[in-house]
Amino acid sequence: TEDGDFLALDLGGTNFRVLRVKVSDNGLQKVEMENQIYAIPEELMRGSGVQLFDHIAECLANFMEKLKIKDKKLPLGFTFSFPCHQTKLDESILVTWTKGFKCSSVEGKDVVSLLRKSIKKRGDFDIDIVAVVNDTVGTMMTCGYDDHNCEVGLIVGTGTNACYMEEMRHIDLVEGDEGRMCINMEWGAFGDDGVLNDIRTEFDREIDMGSLNPGKQLFEKMISGMYMGELVRLILVKMAKEGLLFGGRLTPDLLTTGHFETRYVSAIEKEKEGLQKAHEILTKLGVEPSHEDCVATHRICQIVSTRSASLCGATLAAVLRRIKDNKGVDRLRSTVGVDGSVYKKHPHFARRLHKTVRKLLPDCEIRFVRSEDGSGKGAAMVTAVAYRLAAQHKARQKILEALKLSHEQLLEVKQRMRIEMEKGLGKETHEEATVKMLPTYVCSTPDGTEKGDFLALDLGGTNFRVLLVRVRNGMRRGVEMHNKIYSIPVEIMQGTGEELFDHIVHCISDFLEYMGMKGVQLPLGFTFSFPCRQTSLDE
Template sequence: MPSIPLTLENFEEIANCSESQKSAIDEISKGFEVNKTKFNEIVNHFRNEMKKGLEMRGQTVAMVPSYVTGVPTGKEVGTFLALDLGGTNLRVCLIKFESEGNMSIKQQKYTISETYKTGEARQLFDFLANCIDKFLAELDETDYKGSSRKGGKLNLGFTFSFPVEQTAIDKGTLISWTKGFTCVNAVGKDVVFMLQEALNRKEVPVKVAALVNDTVGTLLAHAYKYPNTLLGVILGTGTNCAYFEKISNIKKLQSSSNAEHMIINLEWGAFDNEKKVLPITMFDNKLDRESNNPRLQIFEKLVSGMYLGEITRNILLNLIDRELIFDGISSKDLNTHYSVETAYLSTIESDDTDTLENARKILEEELNIPSTTLTDRQIVKRVCQIVGLRSAILSSAALSAIITQCNVIKTGCDIGIDGSLFEFYPSFEARIKSAFREHFGTNADNFKLGLARDGSGVGAALAAMLTTAK
């Protein structure tokens, strides 16, 4: 049975490649390939894991209910706030929805100091409230047109990119801090309640109407412009997906709803933590072993931009140890964990110069390899292609499982995707589509992939709008 990679593109020949080099590259390629049988196996296992997650809590693919049941039509109008907390910076946005899928945004970023990241939770949430108050104070009065600012409170959507157990659209208990945050007296508490308390203490006229994560926001933001949107996806430094599921299929849902659909946040990075079906190589196992979360987030470690460079580095070191590239000589930089950035892979893959000059600059000037031959550079390019190709095909397999679950193979849907991999990595979108064609045949044309920027802002505001419109 032919491998899907062979149908996607014909990789160029490697000049003056020795038999031992060719044998090594073929061996590595075989470990990364996804043939049709393997692709179907991944799709079927993914669907089974989705089903388990919809039925019971505590499953590998968590299938977290978002409690967002509305669907934007693109005709909504109004002015709403969004607050995006997820890392080094805090972002406050005022978003005006102007119908026909149009909108205008005013925003401001604020740096979060280490004191707020590691101190008392109350101090952090007071800081958030102060930033919102400062942002509002700097706006012109005309900015509030179409909002409830005068005579009431502005409604706010809160994008909170940390693990939470959500029990309602405006209730979510913090499970644990990540990304360098260690605030005390926050874990186990409702983050919406803490933010609202801080706003009330500061007498800031804002109501926290909705809590969302970035995938839910991406889905809503894309749906505002393209109402046929069914999935929102993050394919960047990390990866995740959200989609509209029939509420009747969410067996574990305890609250009742008159709506037919609810957005589910899959948390698909944990798919196949058990390592049953994914094409995992010794290079992936090395990365996993040396990570700060071994045997967790396995799918994310094969797909997301955070890890592709490290997988590539592991392969290059293996080839160096076998004296198959660079005359067997490495460098201090290449020997350093995560020194190979995914942006390097993008540059090398897209290098179509005769001498692969851009690849040479990265290898010799950024990673300080003493010298490289054209054959060396061609082998490195092939390694990048192998790693990048598998990422796109596995993304396509996961998307194929969700599309099949939603029974839209013939009717089609729009898919909103945010993230640097999808936006900048060469051929990433084309490879997803090619794998779709291998799997769905002519029905693959029914699925429209589109770049969906700023879901964490626009999507959060839309969630607030949909909640308050009920």
Template sequence: VEEILKPFRLSNENLKEISKRLLKAMEEGLRNKTVGSDHPSIRPSVKMLSSHLKERPNGTENGGFLALDMGGTKLRAYYVEVMNGKIKLEPKSKEWTIPQELKNESGTQLFDYIVKNLGAFVETLKLEGNPKLPLGFSFSFPCDHKSLYKCFLTKWTKGFKCSGVERKDVAKLLREAIGRKGGLNIHPIVMVNDVVATMMSCEDENCQIGMIIGTGTNACYMEEMKNVGTEDGEEGQLCINTEWGGFGDDDSLKDFLTEFDKNLDNESDNPGEHIVEKMISGKYLGEIVWRVLLELKEKKLLFEGSVSDNLRKKDTFETRFISEIEENSEKNGLENADKILSDLDLKVNSTDPSLVKMVCDTISSRSARLCAAALVTIANRIRTNRGLPHLKITVGMDGTVYKKHPNFSEKLKEALRTLSPECDINIKVVDDASGKGAALVAAVAQRLCGQ
């Protein structure tokens, strides 16, 4: 079992090497003049996209703002009241599960669905009479942001395949759907990536980094304008959406991929893309464990060498099982493992739950340590930019893997302490980050435009 798991166990030296390669990819992305072009194939693996956001709230933002958050499975609407740059009350919100079949329909049907639910939300709150409702739209997919008000979807991810959306302006598609419905005076629409919204929603003046470890993974941070080759101007800072989930798409992580990673990638919907995301995020962790369990079964180290019809199906070992099996109480974790395996109709002997727990711990630990390497890279980038011997910084954090796994956060922080002696990195979990952050971006945009 140790022989099979050994390639997943990344040493501190491995992580430092990965960090070095990530920094190189980030610098290539910052220099690259093709970012924002219509040719995504010639972009670097870490795209380093401009969010066009140059400021955080300064304490003068006021008013009521709508927000939409569209992720992989959920659509959420928010109404957020902002006073003196901070959220005044807990936002009012409503959530819908996006129907699976809608992910394969046309873009028109998707955006009509979004606006139908948004309209119902506005009506419930009796906001229809407002002369103008600014809206921040947190759209959790890779986009080229041409401005705060215009962004083009580069490629669908997370199982979406709606036609007529890729390479189109998402804000315009939403405006057109609002026009088709009628009766909603929503303007302007400010586009924001979910990880940028996460950073913005962290009410800590020291927060300069946003990170998500959930269905997918991503990070953003405040970069010095003078270092951004894709933007005009030398003064101030700019929030950069790294899209670091694509790190490794240029084979730069080839020597760190296990056979399980390679097979998962080859059989995925997007071979050769989002390589590091496939090693880290909730969408894939369960599948990696599943592939390892099948290999252990083949070697007759698990389940008496047999497998049930259930375990043969690709998506049966869910990522949430990893959290349940790694519960802090060893006794409860092993009991959960026994139940999960029994529910999958597997023949379980007395040692199987412990072995499965070992597999889960190894896979989640690699994910946490890779995330730590990424955070250290970004924090040290900021420290170097400012010429500081030591940096104290806060990270706004969101995502179900970080929040729901019982010891993921501790694994990540332990790696941070080892890898970043020059940086004091404080992680602050933010709730409803995408909605709150999108509303705050809309508030900052309103201030900057004098609207």
């Protein structure tokens, strides 16, 4: 039911995108998009945070200028795909940079505030930043717009991560236990505590040692696009050094970090032209490959990308199993929204991932949906949903406004009650008082010395109770009670007074017989819960 005009920013790798998304709900659920990709130069990725956010604000201004919408104040959703501690929908504190970013003075800060500051500094346009989301969430929301079964978002691109819908009752970090909330897993850091050490290889360790963030994002380094080509290069170098490839020859290009790109892995694994591509790429790196070298390189690419897809499938299966257990169903039917260059561009990655998930979860029907323009459009979807909920919230607030009382109003109520109490207690004003302040002739509260057996009657509604109350003092001080409930038939409630009290006496007699106390004389207290004018304790 979402509709409106929204902007979105999508920052999560070496490029970032600005989008304008129009969502309409005229019964057709239509989404129109225009977008522009801007590069982030390497020096900005490692410069200061201020420079990065100034650059983003400049690109945003350029995009709005182009679409002639600088005069409008549009709501904006910001996809920021780095580990963040999110405190509310429009506040996200960067925990740590990943994927080759290392801008100073951003970690530990709210990225929305930094962006707002850069926009304000320019002063040539204004926008309303409504939501900041992770790309996994954006992907899940985009696919969820078309497939309402979508409850998992997965990214396998420059980095890797996942999110899913968790039951609120299981989330100790947030108040409340009704409904569900999306959890951004940040699973790239899986294994940072050593749990994957037994399956990490010497090549994984070498990649980690040479990275900008050693010891961090270890799972991501085994899987994602930023490292896949580099893994293949390290294996080629080791084999060449041992005389198993290229006649033992090494070239400066082959020895340079980052020179075997992940897109080469995809090219070499293509069905028909794979071996020819291997020959071209290896030649470009300065080695003169034999046919066997090309076949071996193809096999290495295959093994590295298959491991990546299998690990990804295993962790995804764990997430889906949890959703199945949460729902308590025999067979889970669910959809995973997926985005990212590795998933989309590698010729076999998606198929291998699906196969692993199906093998590990035979009792689930899982559908995979490729997210088109996922994370950016998703940020707009989150913003659209936030806007829809805000509008509903506003309408509800308006209706509920009258029920909310201010501190001043409560003080006033207190004051008025004090005046009414005075009126009810005064002889001259008693008649006109609404709060009657009736004397009860009960002149003190219990002091603990009371003892004995008492009967009590309690009449105040459609039932009434007869009780035997034994009060003990001294060492064994306490109150012991026995009671029986009797109903009052409608005809007696609406009959004569005599009939009512005859019925009550009959019930007391029945109770005494039931307790084996017929003929015993006991003091009786009578709770009678109707407005009465009391003249003494027993009248």
